[in-house]
Amino acid sequence: MKKTFLIILIVIVVLVGAVIAIPILFKQNLIDAAKNTLNKRLNAEVEFADLKLSLFRNFPQATVELSQLSIKGNNEFKNDTLLRVDLVQTKMDLSSLFKRSEMSIEEIILERPEIKLLVSESGSANWDISLPQTAASASAEPTQSDADEFQLQLNKIEIRNATLLYSDKESNMNLALKDVNSSISGNMYDATSKLQSEGTVGDFSLAYENVTYISKTSLSVHTLLDVDFDTMKFTITENEFLVNRLPLQLSGSVAVPNDTTFVDLQLKTKDSDFENFLALVPPVYESYLKEVTTTGSANISGIIKGYYYDENYPSFNLKLEVSNGDFQYADLPEKIKNITADVLIDKPQGDLDLTQIKINEAHAEIRNNPVDLTLKILHPVSDPYFDGAFVGKINLSHLKGALPIDSVNMSGVIDANLFAKGNYSDVEAEAYQKVQSDGIVLLDNFVFDSPDLTQKIVVPNGQLDFSPESIHLRGLNVHIGQSDFRLSGKVSNYLNYLFKEGVLQGNLQLNSSLVNLNELLRLQKRPETQSDKTAPKKENSGPTPDAEAEVLAFDVPKNIDITFKSNIKNAWFDRLLITDISGSIQVVDEKLLLNNLNMNTLDGGLKMNGSYKNTGQNQPLFDFGFDMASLDIPMMYKTLSGVRSIMPAASNSTGKLSSNLTFKGRLSPQLKLIPATANGVGSLSTQSLEINNSPIFNQLGGILKKEKLKNVKVDDFKANFILTDGNLLLTPFTTRVIGQETKIAGSLNAESLLDMRFDFNVERELFGPDIQKILAVIPGNQKITMLPAGVLIKGPVGEPKVNMDLSATQKAVTEATKDDLKKSLDKLGEGLKKLFK
Template identity: 30%
Template sequence: MFKKVLIIVFSLFILLFAAAAAIPMFFKEEIDAKIKSSINKNVNAKVNYKELDLSIISSFPNVGIKINNLSIIGIDSFDKDTLANVKQLQLNVNLWSVLKGDTYQINSVNLNEPNILVKVLKNGVANWDIMKPDSANLTTDSSKSTFKAAFQKYSIEQGTITYDDASLGLYMKLDSLNHSGKGDFTQDLFTLDTQSEIEKLTVKYRGIPYLNGVKLDAELPVEIDTKNMKFTFADNKIKLNELLLSAVGYLAMPNETDMVMDFKFDAKESELKNFLSLIPSIYAANFKDLEATGKFSMNGNAKGIYNEKSLPAFNVNLLVENGKIKYPSLPSAINNIQIKSQISNPNGVIDNTVVNVPSFHLEFGQVPVDGKLLLKNPVSDPFIDMALKGKLDLKQLTAIFPMKDMVLSGILDADVKAAGRKSSIDRQQYEAFKASGQIIANNFNYAGKNVPMPVSVPSAKLIFSPKNITLSNLVAKIGSSDFTANGSLNNYLSYFFNKNQLLQGSFNMLSNLVNVNELMGPKVTEATPASKESKLTVFEVPGNINFNVNAKANKVIYDNYDITNAIGTLLVKDKTITFKNMGMNMLDGKLRMDGTYATINPKKPKVDVDFGIDNMNIQKAFQAFNTIKFLAPVAKYAKGTFSTDLKYNSDLDEHMQPVYSTINAEGLTNIIEAMIDGFEPLNKLAASLSSDKFKKLELNNVVTKFKIKDGRLNVAPFDIKKDGIVMNVQGSNDIDQTMDYNLGLNLPRAMLGAKANETVNAMLGKLNSKAGTNVSVSDNVKVNAVLGGTFLKPTINLKYGIADAKSTAKEAITNVIAEKKAEFQTKAQAKLDTVKVKATEKVKDAIADKLNNLFKKKTIN
């Protein structure tokens, strides 16, 4: 009998197991269709998921619905924002509701590795507001909804949740969140027990980080009144890093815009060390070894309504008495810490917030620092009353508070006071705003991964008054650059208190070395298989400063240029740097410069400069200036010096290089002396004239006008004279190296090679044959050379001519007349005259037809 019963039980078990495995197969398509239908009916968003799995065995007595790789992307203003990306969403649904096939009852929800972005724009529009206006309420109206929420529990595993509310200036991020809650959501009044672990919690309000990467552990039971949307906090524990807090009270949301609250909080364990754990740089650096003693207390309350226009009334108190902070392995400590502070608001009006630190005192080793701070009416007309006096040893500070990836040292000796209202500054009533004191820096040094190069200030002194800050005795070094400076900053209070106010300054600056490449920031490196090239990035000129700087530098390094004896005036205003009377030595010559560099559009910087260059090395200029490389490639093959005066303007690209199609320039260049050798167009000319003498070209005091327009170089006619040769040059070339030049040569016939001479003789032979003359070529020959193609692959077209055609014609006529006189000397004078006239006309006609037609082509004089 027992055996039969066992077989029956086992058979039933197998049957139930098989049924549990089979049911999901029967309902999978139906549930998938209902989920998609419910989404389309209720949601204004793009919702996708990869696959749907069903199971009863692992979630019994519920049906487990697993939705994998779920994504929700907004529309309209949020069409590029992903509201949620969930690796796996599991819904445990009541089995009986599935079998009935009417409305599915959801008992629990689990989100595995969700990445959720909750975003609110400045106008209050939220990306989570995706429900259609006529969509059904999932929890109350089951007649219109496929799913009904009847939660007993929910959980989030390894989640990341970001809340970014631009309308309130609130930002919150929860990294590596594990959270669970248990409660009967079907009841109108129930208790929800929650547990939370957050690896990194960051909270910022109006850009100020109040919590930055803090670890949170919390056990927080909440009594929930769903009818009144009221949440009451009972005894709870909230641990932020090592600080243990407790908050009691309630939070209610009676309507869509208001949150009503009344709660109190305090620190349960009043130890200074626990409070210091909230400071990231301290907590991250061997916090367990930190010695911190002294009394610490923090408490507060908030009561009232929170919305876009108001805050609840609140009060926060913080007290430190007889504090001491020290790491055992370090020699220095902060002793005798005394701080009392209060932030209060009596009625929720933001402008009535008061920050009051009546006094604070601490000692770095044996050196005291004292101060106070009072801030009132932060919105309408801020009033500030502050003072700071003491000597701070920065190296000792970093010994007390080790700072990762940072080296800081030096002495700051401060004694400053300020008291008054912002309105006094706005009205320029500086006598009503009291500001005085000085800060002296000695041997200040700063280096770390957050700055591209070390900063060193051996000495500096700042003297404060309501109108300005006077800088004197500044000696500084930034990277390899060094500076000494003095001057003043005006309007600094308005610049500090008011947005977009102009900061004015006037400075005198001297330097032995200015490395502009370093000061402009890190270079962009583009690697290619053959090489790696470092490129500059755009230096954006600030728009809210007005500086006048008289500068002198013994050496300046900019891009590939080594500059010496630089002097001039820089005006910085309206996102533009204006150069006045700038002078410097570079590339073996002297450069004078007046002009502007503007970043009004930082994506398209512009330069507009008048240059004067004296005795600059051609080869070095070619290597230094890309403009010369692209528009005057002949300079690559020239050795010598030149001078020029030009007006230049162009756009710059993102690497501070000219946009060649935008270059416009004109000027006058004097090639003082140069030898051109190896230039392919000259090699082509030499081959065409059958003479190696044209492969090299020597220039001395050659002056030419040029113009660059829309990236094309146009050269006005100029003459080159050397060794009996006269060459007239004119034409143009483009950035793509194409050229169109005309060369007009007048040269001794002896310079022509055999082939060229044969060509000339053949032409004259045909002429004499047709004309019945015996014209010969004189010692000089004219050649027209038209250069085309590119500089690397030039083309050439030559046309020859006799240098003195008129003289040759007259000579031919005289010879014919003499011959006729000898032949007919016995004839009468009248007959001779007739023959003379006919011979003269014959020669004139023949030469006019042949020679002039041959040489009437364009020649360049």
């Protein structure tokens, strides 16, 4: 008994040891087999992070897991990943682990695979990764070792959370299947079999020539297939196919006996209720179809038949027919009625360019306002030929009464009558005379009001005339808040802009009686943050930090080249009133260009040239030139906050300021200058400048007569300056201050720190009584009629410190009283020190 128990225990220990040891002993065997097989068959870079073998999970079968598998192409696709799989899990017979050949795989599970199929502009495909065969190898029979490397005895293939992306740069087509889950089960190694296939696609999208034809569409399929693996023919015996929620029936067969694929499939709707047709609406919009009543019928049917080889595609015929369709929301007063449609997509066997798309009829009505559309498209791949018309009158108030457009408020009437016929190649070549087109769109009391906007957009009236070449705007009036615009002129190349990412070009006349830039820069509402919702509201607390951080920087649209010849009577920017604006404003290359823009402001004239372009950081780049003529200094101080910060003395000044300035740099998100980024050159001049009750000049009361310092007159002057990284350097210049010759030089740095020097030549009679007393006791003082005096002004612009430099004064006194200097110099020095202590 003990002996039997001991034998059983030894067997258990050996088996457990084997189960533990086998994954370790044979792991490298599997890795070598996998890598060798892949490298022999693929012209690509194959990588995987790890390979794990488990005998416990599905004993007595072995489970092999390959993690982080990736396949990258070579040559022009060397940076593109063809396949990436987080985890590949397989089950195989345990005996396969003991063989370097004759390995079999019974089940495959792919976790989160991502397949990227790419076709380059030259037509090369990244999935063409098979190694080229030599003539000998191509004609030779497979060897026994080749045949025995792997044997597929599959019962199940499962794909979880997959993504398939297809991008064809040659034809400009993009297709995406996201959130794909699929499983195929059945004996896949017998000559014939029945396979159960189930799958779902969460998001199917298709775009061609930059136009999105399908998006946010879900697919679901449940199919039973009869399979003949000898002829590779798959016959659909049972099928349930859902496009979004629309049930379709798919029947027929697909055969792949060789390089050619033969297709014979039929598609049709299970029933013809118009309600089922609405199921084509993508799931993301399904909430809009709740409590909708419908009548009418709708049918979808199609046939795909023929073969596929190289660029030769099978024929297909897809029909959509809608008749007597009505639908109405339960809580809305209006009905969309008399909906009819007759749509055909047809192609014979052959090239895809033989496809024809025909909308023979598409009609709908709201009240008594009908809308009709017809369209025919031929040769969609090579050179699309189009022939279409749109005729309709849409009362937006009625439309809002029929559709739950809750996010926006629209009203007014759009009356359109448009048709076009021709080849798109003629549009691209701008051979518009070969294209037949005409049309007109009338706008009447159009109003657009959105929660995302701070102001309504109102078009009281307007007319747009369409031709293949251009759109003519005839008296298009637009009101946005207090601003009004009257636009006329021509916009061209709009077809290339809409369909080919071409550049929209235009020359427009813009007239306005008022443009309120304060409103327009805040037209888009700032998204409300959580802190905005929870912060307590305070009354009369002044601007909040969030308000001060308000983003006013704006992007200029791309693919636009439109010039506005402007005539604006009045405009407001901050507290600045600008009048009689004329000149050219151009929108091009994501820039705003100002060309010879003349205007009146601050009781003077201003001419502007320059450019503006936003950045990803909302710190716009600018390059401006200003020519300012006779701007009123008191008005500048009251109106412009920048003047108040750098020229506080202007608060009590009178006179005119002119300047010529060219500089560039960056603006903050609030459209304020970032000083350290500014670089440029310029000049400034004054006319009739008088500085009254200046704190700086009041500090000179110790040496000059105080009554002369109350109203300081400065003679007209012109000064040049250089701006480097926000630091302004003033080139020395000479003028007369209080009638006294004065040399001025200095700088203002990017931190608003002032460093100025005034060198006066002061007539003796202007010195104050204290200086007069000192001079009176100096022997030979009658020779002194004028003395130099230096004034240093340093510190923050708002509160600089004023100091005297009397070194030149002492030297002048020395020169004037050489004979008596020995006796009087010490006395003079002590007196001056005492005076300016």
